[in-house]
Amino acid sequence: MKEKQLVFSKWIEGNGPEAETVISSRVRIARNIREIPFPYLASDAQTRRVQEKVAKAAASQKDAFRQFSFKPMENLGALEKELLVEKHLISPYLARESQHGALLLRRDEAVSIMINEEDHLRIQVILPGLQLEEALQEAERYDDLMEAELDYAFDESYGYLTCCPTNVGTGLRASVMLHLPALIMTGQANRLFGALSQVGLAVRGLYGEGTEIIGNLVQISNQITLGQSEEEIVRNLLGVTRQVIEQEQAARQALLNENRARIADRAWRSLGQLKYAQLMSSQEAMQLLSDVRLGYDLGLLKGVDRKLLNKMLVVISPACLQILAGKELGPEERDMERPERLKKLMEQYKESV
Amino acid sequence: MICQECGQETATVHITKIVNGRKSELHLCRRCAQAHDELDFSFEPQFSLHNLLGSLLGESMRGSREALRRSKVQCPSCALTFAQFSQIGRLGCSGCFQAFDEQLTPLLRRIHGSSRHTGKVPRRSQGAIRFARELEKLREDLKLAVQKEEFEKAAELRDRIKAMEKEMKEGEQR
Ligand SMILES: [Zn+2]
Ligand SMILES: [Zn+2]
Numbered sequence: 001m002k003e004k005q006l007v008f009s010k011w012i013e014g015n016g017p018e019a020e021t022v023i024s025s026r027v028r029i030a031r032n033i034r035e036i037p038f039p040y041l042a043s044d045a046q047t048r049r050v051q052e053k054v055a056k057a058a059a060s061q062k063d064a065f066r067q068f069s070f071k072p073m074e075n076l077g078a079l080e081k082e083l084l085v086e087k088h089l090i091s092p093y094l095a096r097e098s099q100h101g102a103l104l105l106r107r108d109e110a111v112s113i114m115i116n117e118e119d120h121l122r123i124q125v126i127l128p129g130l131q132l133e134e135a136l137q138e139a140e141r142y143d144d145l146m147e148a149e150l151d152y153a154f155d156e157s158y159g160y161l162t163c164c165p166t167n168v169g170t171g172l173r174a175s176v177m178l179h180l181p182a183l184i185m186t187g188q189a190n191r192l193f194g195a196l197s198q199v200g201l202a203v204r205g206l207y208g209e210g211t212e213i214i215g216n217l218v219q220i221s222n223q224i225t226l227g228q229s230e231e232e233i234v235r236n237l238l239g240v241t242r243q244v245i246e247q248e249q250a251a252r253q254a255l256l257n258e259n260r261a262r263i264a265d266r267a268w269r270s271l272g273q274l275k276y277a278q279l280m281s282s283q284e285a286m287q288l289l290s291d292v293r294l295g296y297d298l299g300l301l302k303g304v305d306r307k308l309l310n311k312m313l314v315v316i317s318p319a320c321l322q323i324l325a326g327k328e329l330g331p332e333e334r335d336m337e338r339p340e341r342l343k344k345l346m347e348q349y350k351e352s353v
Numbered sequence: 354m355i356c357q358e359c360g361q362e363t364a365t366v367h368i369t370k371i372v373n374g375r376k377s378e379l380h381l382c383r384r385c386a387q388a389h390d391e392l393d394f395s396f397e398p399q400f401s402l403h404n405l406l407g408s409l410l411g412e413s414m415r416g417s418r419e420a421l422r423r424s425k426v427q428c429p430s431c432a433l434t435f436a437q438f439s440q441i442g443r444l445g446c447s448g449c450f451q452a453f454d455e456q457l458t459p460l461l462r463r464i465h466g467s468s469r470h471t472g473k474v475p476r477r478s479q480g481a482i483r484f485a486r487e488l489e490k491l492r493e494d495l496k497l498a499v500q501k502e503e504f505e506k507a508a509e510l511r512d513r514i515k516a517m518e519k520e521m522k523e524g525e526q527r
Contacts, residue, residue: 037431037446118443144476152475153447156485158461159470161447165457166464170472200466227467 006324009087009109009126012314014306016129020297021245023177023217023310026088027135027234028124029143030162030171032153038163039099039116047100047116054115057149058104064145067108073101079328082319088126090114111142118163119171121146130241132174132234140230159226169226174234176241181216181294182251183244189213192247200224201240206286215286215313216294220244256298267295271303274312275346280338285316308349315341356382428452488517 011024032038033053036046051072058065073081073094081095084103089112094101104113114122123142125135153161159169167173183189193203202221205213220241222233255263270291273280280288293309295301314320321337322329329337354364362382424436430448435456438444450457461468474483491514498507 032447034447038444040443041431041433041445140473143473147475147477151477154475155447155450155470157469158450158457159472161444161450163443165442165444165460168461169465169470172472224465224467226461226465226470229472233472 006315006320007109008311008314009089011110011126011128012307012310013128014310016127016131018130018245019128019306021178021180021248022130022241023179024126024128025131025135025174025176026124026126027132027139027172027174028122029139030119030160030167030173031121031123031143031146031150032161032163033120034151034153036120039118039120040163042099044099047098050120051100051102051115053150054104054113054121054146055102057146060149061145064142065104067106068104068111068113069107071103071105073098073103079319079322083323086317086319087314089124091117091122093117111138113142113146119167121150130176130238130245132176132238132241136172136174136230136234166223167225170228170230170233172225172230172233173221174237175219175221176237178218178220178241178244178248179216179290179293180218180244180248181290182255183248184213184216184218185255186251188247188251189218192244193218196220196240196244199236199240201237214283216290217286252294252298260300263298264295264300266291267301271295271301274339274342277339279335280316280342281335282316282318282338285338285342286313289313289316304346304349308345311345312342315345354380356380358382423456426452484517484521488514488521491517 014023016022016025033050036042036050039047039050042050055070058068058070076084081090084090085092085095087109089105089109090101090103091114094103094114094117098116100116102115104115106112110126112124112126114124123139123146125138127135127138155161160171162168162171180189183192196203200223202223204219204221206215206217220237222237224233228236270288274285274288274292289309289312292301292304293306296304296306296309315324316338318329318334321334321341324341325337356362356364357380359382364380364382424434424439426435427433428445428449429452431445433445433449435453438449438453444450444453458468491510495507495510495514498504498510
């Protein structure tokens with residue numbers, strides 16, 4: 001294996017609306033083809049037929065799908081698949097367990113269409129910042145293109161039919177990835193998350209050994225897919241997200257007023273560690289990146305920008321490190337490789353400005 | 354039982370997965386289960402469908418003859434039985450929705466608070482479905498008008514419904 005250049009997905013640009021709080025917006029819709037059993041029950045021949053049908057649907061609309069590449073899972077190496085998982089372009093299930101699973105991926109990696117996941121089709125769009133409506137629009141565009149060639153399983157009263165009852169109706173799952181250091185630091189987050197689950201939204205964080213959320217990253221998504229239109233689902237999530245942003249911004253202002261020196265000190269120290277550490281776990285890296293990001297967003301720290309911070313967030317994950325190194329690495333080797341890669345990214349950035 | 358992931362802690366989380374029609378079981382300790390589940394920021398809902406199905410089935414027909422009958426209902430297209438569905442929590446094909454209609458409606462209401470789709474419609478069936486939705490709304494309006502004793506409005510609505518029904522019949526004959 002040779003050392004490779006990494007392609008970054010569109011969301012890492014970090015240039016969307018509300019980018020101080022919202023890392024990315026994601027929308028996916030689930031669709032199935034009528035007359036063929038859902039993938040887990042389908043025969044080998046049937047899942048192969050699904051793959052062929054979708055590939056043909058894309059191939060017959062050359063203009064719309066010119067920017068896409070077709071990637072059957074059986075043609076990809078294990079590490080390549082893990083990288084796609086880490087970039088949230090495919091699910092772990094598609095990578096590891098699917099039968100004739102495949103991916104249609106747009107060159108900018110903002111649009112990915114999974115084939116033979118839990119449903120025959122999963123159309124996904126990830127955009128930087130708060131762009132839920134834009135992401136929905138984009139996903140629906142590809143949905144319409146696919147529908148022109150495929151006979152979807154649809155029922156007048158149940159809507160789009162899906163393998164799991166939790167996706168029936170719109171088949172729509174929308175989510176935002178938020179950076180909420182101030183709300184979490186000041187202990188306001190748990191109450192807020194409790195309130196969100198009361199209104200039919202799911203909140204997920206990366207949890208370490210304790211109860212603290214690693215990297216202060218939180219994903220909020222809708223749970224209900226039936227009985228509300230796509231626009232209503234997205235508008236609800238958008239409204240709630242705006243409120244969360246407002247609270248996070250208020251909490252940041254309060255921190256700035258009361259603890260300016262401490263926040264600045266922490267941001268600079270964390271940047272120092274990112275620059276000079278020799279061993280680093282991914283949890284530690286995520287926490288340091290969160291500190292630096294907060295400092296940058298509050299104008300307390302220079303020498304980085306959001307795109308660099310997003311890139312750094314991507315390269316610290318296991319498959320990324322191994323692809324960049326051009327070889328397989330065990331956990332300890334990864335902890336050595338991680339700071340190396342972060343340093344390289346920071347040097348490249350320094351040269352570019 | 355020892356955790357399959359780290360091989361050290363006691364497994365307290367048991368996950369059943371169906372892969373390509375085959376059932377596989379995963380036994381993890383709490384920490385590994387968290388890492389498993391949450392590191393990929395999966396979209397899937399957090400509540401347990403199994404519990405929901407279990408409680409729904411338990412409440413409505415605990416041990417009755419009716420329960421036995423229903424559990425044997427089978428989808429004619431993919432041969433999944435309702436008993437299998439309630440174990441796996443996954444439907445087998447689009448035909449299952451009709452086969453298990455009786456049970457699915459209350460289940461969907463539990464999950465979503467509704468069992469009726471109001472969103473996007475495939476362009477192919479757009480005309481017919483929009484027509485049906487409009488007709489349904491007129492019928493509801495009519496019921497409301499009668500309740501409120503707005504008879505003039507009710508008569509008008511009745512005429513429109515009749516016209517639409519006639520149109521629909523003619524469409525079917527064609
Ligand atoms: Zn374990
Ligand atoms: Zn079926």
